[in-house]
Amino acid sequence: xxxxxxxxxxxxxxxxxxxxxxxxxxxxxxxxxxxxxxxxxxxxxxxxxxxxxxxxxxxxxxxxxxxxxxxxxxxxxxxxxxxxxxxxxxxxxxxxxxxxxxxxxxxxxxxxxxxxxxxxxxxxxxxxxxxxxxxxxxxxxxxxxxxxxxxxxxxxxxxxxxxxxxxxxxxxxxxxxxxxxxxxxxxxxxxxxxxxxxxxxxxxxxxxxxxxxxxxxxxxxxxxxxxxxxxxxxxxxxxxxxxxxxxxxxxxxxxxxxxxxxxxxxxxxxxxxxxxxxxxxxxxxxxxxxxxxxxxxxxxxxxx
Amino acid sequence: xxxxxxxxxxxxxxxxxxxxxxxxxxxxxxxxxxxxxxxxxxxxxxxxxxxxxxxxxxxxxxxxxxxxxxxxxxxxxxxxxxxxxxxxxxxxxxxxxxxxxxxxxxxxxxxxxxxxxxxxxxxxxxxxxxxxxxxxxxxxxxxxxxxxxxxxxxxxxxxxxxxxxxxxxxxxxxxxxxxxxxxxxxxxxxxxxxxxxxxxxxxxxxxxxxxxxxxxxxxxxxxxxxxxxxxxxxxxxxxxxxxxxxxxxxxxxxxxxxxxxxx
Numbered sequence: 001x002x003x004x005x006x007x008x009x010x011x012x013x014x015x016x017x018x019x020x021x022x023x024x025x026x027x028x029x030x031x032x033x034x035x036x037x038x039x040x041x042x043x044x045x046x047x048x049x050x051x052x053x054x055x056x057x058x059x060x061x062x063x064x065x066x067x068x069x070x071x072x073x074x075x076x077x078x079x080x081x082x083x084x085x086x087x088x089x090x091x092x093x094x095x096x097x098x099x100x101x102x103x104x105x106x107x108x109x110x111x112x113x114x115x116x117x118x119x120x121x122x123x124x125x126x127x128x129x130x131x132x133x134x135x136x137x138x139x140x141x142x143x144x145x146x147x148x149x150x151x152x153x154x155x156x157x158x159x160x161x162x163x164x165x166x167x168x169x170x171x172x173x174x175x176x177x178x179x180x181x182x183x184x185x186x187x188x189x190x191x192x193x194x195x196x197x198x199x200x201x202x203x204x205x206x207x208x209x210x211x212x213x214x215x216x217x218x219x220x221x222x223x224x225x226x227x228x229x230x231x232x233x234x235x236x237x238x239x240x241x242x243x244x245x246x247x248x249x250x251x252x253x254x255x256x257x258x259x260x261x262x263x264x265x266x267x268x269x270x271x272x273x274x275x276x277x278x279x280x281x282x283x284x285x286x287x288x289x290x291x292x293x294x295x296x297x298x299x300x301x302x303x304x
Numbered sequence: 305x306x307x308x309x310x311x312x313x314x315x316x317x318x319x320x321x322x323x324x325x326x327x328x329x330x331x332x333x334x335x336x337x338x339x340x341x342x343x344x345x346x347x348x349x350x351x352x353x354x355x356x357x358x359x360x361x362x363x364x365x366x367x368x369x370x371x372x373x374x375x376x377x378x379x380x381x382x383x384x385x386x387x388x389x390x391x392x393x394x395x396x397x398x399x400x401x402x403x404x405x406x407x408x409x410x411x412x413x414x415x416x417x418x419x420x421x422x423x424x425x426x427x428x429x430x431x432x433x434x435x436x437x438x439x440x441x442x443x444x445x446x447x448x449x450x451x452x453x454x455x456x457x458x459x460x461x462x463x464x465x466x467x468x469x470x471x472x473x474x475x476x477x478x479x480x481x482x483x484x485x486x487x488x489x490x491x492x493x494x495x496x497x498x499x500x501x502x503x504x505x506x507x508x509x510x511x512x513x514x515x516x517x518x519x520x521x522x523x524x525x526x527x528x529x530x531x532x533x534x535x536x537x538x539x540x541x542x543x544x545x546x547x548x549x550x551x552x553x554x555x556x557x558x559x560x561x562x563x564x565x566x567x
Contacts, residue, residue, distance in 0.1 A: 275420065
C-alpha cells in the first residue's frame, strides 16, 4: 500500500466541489436525521424545532443532551405497527426478488444464447423500460389488475371465472409490481455474467457425457453466481424501501416500511419517529450490502 | 443448437418481451379510447390529448419538471465528471474511501430516506422550499448515477494520451478538455440523459424537497392516479413514453455515430 498522494491545488479544487455538495446535501442531512431520531416527539410538532442551537452554552447543551431519548427506536420494536411493517417489507422484497430471479434467468439465458448480431438489439429492448417513467409503469398495472380491469374482463369473457378476482390492493399486486418494475435490474447483471462465459466449458462438459440439464446445473448456473447475487441485491435493496408500488397497488395488508415513514412524516408530522424509521431502514439495508461486498471479495480471492 | 432449443429460446424471449411491453402498450392504446371506462372500447379518439392542452395545471407542472430536469441533469453531470476525475485519476488520496462511499451511497439509499434527510436539512437551515430546493434534491439523487457512468468511461480511456499532451506543453486542464473529454463525450451524453430521465420521473424526492409553488408532473400525476385511472393521465403518460422513446433512439444513433468515428 503506497502512502496517500498529495494533491495539487487544481486537483484539490476539482475534488472540493463535488465533496462540498455531498457534505452539504447528503452527509449533513443524514447526520441531522440521526440526531432528530433521538429527540422527543413532543418537541416535533411542525415546524420542527431544533434541539441544539449554535447560541447554546455548554451547560445548555449538556442539559439538552440528557433529554436525548431512544424512545423512537424502542417504539420500532415494541409497536407492532412498525415491527409488522419491517417484517412485511422484508418478506415482500424477498419473495419478489425470488420471483424476479425465476422470471429473469431464462430470459437472460435466451438473450445470451441468441445470435451475436441480435444481442445488442435485445439488450436495448430489455433495458429501454428502465428509462421510461417508473410511476407510469406502476400505474399501467392498475388498469390491468382492477376488478373491472383488463385481466378480469378477459378471464370473464373466456368463461374461466364468474366473479372478478380480487387482485388489486393485495400483496400479490405489490409483488407483481416489483417484479415488473425491477426486472431489468435482475436481467442485465445475469445476462452480463452469462454472456461472459466461455462456451468451450459447456462443450467440454457435453463431450464428457453431461446431459444438457447437467451442463446447465454444473457449469452455466454456478458460473453465473456473481450476476445472480448482483441482480438479487439490486432488486431486494430498493424493494425493501419501496414507496410508490405498495402505495398504488397494495392494500392495507401490505403496509411496507417506506409507506410507514411517509405516513409518519406527511400525515402524523412525527419527525423523530420518521427519522428513527429511516435510520433503522438504512441499518437493515447495510447488512445485505456488506454480505455482497464480502462475497465479491472472496470471489476475487478465489480467482487469484 | 438444436431446433427444440431454438424454439424454446424464441418462446422465452417473446414471453419476456410481452411481459415487459404489454402493460405499456395497453396504456398507450387506452389513451386513444373515446370511452371514459378502462374496460370498454368506445372507438378511437384524441379528445384526451385535446383535454391535456387545456389543462393548465398539468402543463405548468410539465414545464417545472422539464426545467428542473435540464438544470439538475446539467449540474449533476458536471459534479459527476469532477468526482469521476478525482476517483479515476488522483490515485490513493486521503479520504478517498469516504469520498467513494459518500458518492455511491445514494445509489442504494431508499428515496424516502434521502427525501426525509434533505427536507430536515432545508427546514433546519430555514430555507423556503421551492424550485431551488427541488433542483438541489434532484442533483443529490442523480449525481451518484452520473459519477458511476463517467467513472467507468474514464477508466476505459488511456491516461497516457493526456500525459503525452502535457509533455508537449498542454496544461492539465487543456489536456483533459482536448484529449480526454472528446473520448468520453458519448458517456457524458448518456450520463446527462440518465440524470434527466431520473429527475423527470422522480416522485419521492420531489414530494419532500419542493414547496407549493413548484409541483412537478409526477406529483400531479400521482395525486390524480390515487383517485383512479383517468384517460387524461393515460394520454400524458403516452406522451412521456413517446418522448423517452425518441430520446433513446437519438442517443442510440449518437452512440453509433461515435463508434463509427472510432471513439
